[in-house]
Amino acid sequence: MKEDMSSIAKDLTSRVKLNDGVTMPLFGLGMYLSGSGQGGQAEHAVIHAVSTGYKLLDTAEFYGNEADVGRGIKNGGVKREDLFVVTKLWENGYDRCKKIFNKSLKMLDIGYVDLYLIHSPSTGKCVETYKAMLELKQEGLVRSVGVSNFGVHHLERLREAGLPTPSVNQIELHPWQQKKDIVEYCRQNGITVMGYSPLTKGQKLSDKSVLEIAKRHNKSPAQILIRWSVEHGFITIPKSSDPGRIEQNTDVFSWSLDQDALKILNGMPDWSCSWNPCITPWRG
Ligand SMILES: NC(=O)c1ccc[n+]([C@@H]2O[C@H](COP(=O)([O-])OP(=O)(O)OC[C@H]3O[C@@H](n4cnc5c(N)ncnc54)[C@H](OP(=O)(O)O)[C@@H]3O)[C@@H](O)[C@H]2O)c1
Structure with missing residues (x-):
């Protein structure tokens, strides 16, 4: 396995070293709304995905598909x-964490979880x-342990509580949500950044600029948006349940976005396709 300290994935096996020494793949499959049920999607x-070479799978208690994964x-x-x-814990609390983790x-x-x-932070009881x-x-x-949807103020409160720095913060990241x-x-602070909804849940795949950039690079709009995440050094987890698109989304390593494309994508206005708990007040 290759370990890429620069965090720019070169292929499906590229990994980054987390602050606890564990190495984590830089590219994976998102599982939200992938369905559930025996023999299902x-x-x-x-x-x-795993037979295509994906090494990272991102699920959650909330997605209801841990058994399928x-x-x-x-x-x-x-x-x-x-x-x-x-995998991720939906509603916080010490006892709840222990109980729900066992269920997950x-x-x-699979014996153990790589990253929990x-x-x-929106339900509080984070400490x-x-x-x-x-x-x-x-x-x-x-x-490894980490957080998701934590803003700077949430991360600061964890630090002030004297707790070890989380290894990862998973947040919404794409050209319209750069959370700089x-x-x-x-x-x-040595926290690895993992982006979610890199394809804007499909909502910006018909954006005029994205279509133009895709045509110029001879790539699909989805590949353009995934490549943007790769070039920013974010761990990225595009979701697809479609075999063709699961494969298509991996063709993002052997080429790069030209300077004009980067300038256009980096200059997109703020817009979110998801919820935004990063801005909720700290509730302990
Ligand atoms: N921590 C959090 O709060 C949080 C929040 C949201 C998401 N996430 C994680 O991040 C993952 C990815 O985010 P997401 O699921 O919100 O959305 P996304 O990955 O931005 O977009 C998924 C959508 O794009 C479509 N798609 C995938 N590849 C495509 C392609 N090549 N061409 C055209 N359409 C394509 C998918 O449809 P098909 O399946 O039909 O291909 C699906 O409708 C999630 O699955 C989840 O694991 C975490």
Whole structure:
């Protein structure tokens, strides 16, 4: 496995070293709204992705498909230890974390979780939840712990509580949601940045500028947006349940965006395709 300290993925096996020494793939498959159920879409998406070479899978308690992800891993013909599985806790609390983690691990049935994230700071109790996650790490059930949707003020409150720095912060990132203050804070404090909704949930794939850039580069609009994330050094996890698109989304390593394209994409106005818990007040 290659480890890329610059965080610019060169292929599906490129990894970045987290602040706890664990190495994490820079590219993976998002699982939100991938479906669920025996023999269903989510399981097939995982099987197709891992046989294509994807190493990173991003699920969550909230997505309701941890069991499907687990089955996909079992039936995908790839060794568990060659994959990196992320899941997240929806509603915070010390006891809830311990209880829900056990449920998540049972559903996934993969022995351990590579990265466990607080899904959002919006329900509060982040300090006690984070302490519970650190205990799971000590017990060897989780390899790394991190957060999602944390703004700078949330990260500062965790630091003030004397807790170890999270390894990862997963936030919405694409040209219309660059969250430069959070990215800068994370980079200065050794927190690896993981972007979600890199394709804007499909909502900007028909944007006039994106279409023009795609035509000029002879790539699809989706590939243009994923490449933008790759070039910014973000871990990225485009979601698709379609075998063709799962494969298409991996053709983002052997070419780069020209300077005009970067200038246009970097200059997009602020707009979000998702919820934005990064701005919620700190609730402890
Ligand atoms: N922590 C959080 O709060 C949070 C929030 C949102 C998302 N996430 C994570 O980030 C992942 C990705 O974000 P997302 O699911 O919100 O959206 P996304 O990856 O930005 O977009 C997914 C949409 O794009 C379509 N798509 C995929 N590849 C395509 C292609 N090559 N051409 C055209 N359309 C394409 C998909 O449809 P098909 O499936 O039909 O291809 C789907 O409708 C999630 O799945 C989840 O794991 C985390």
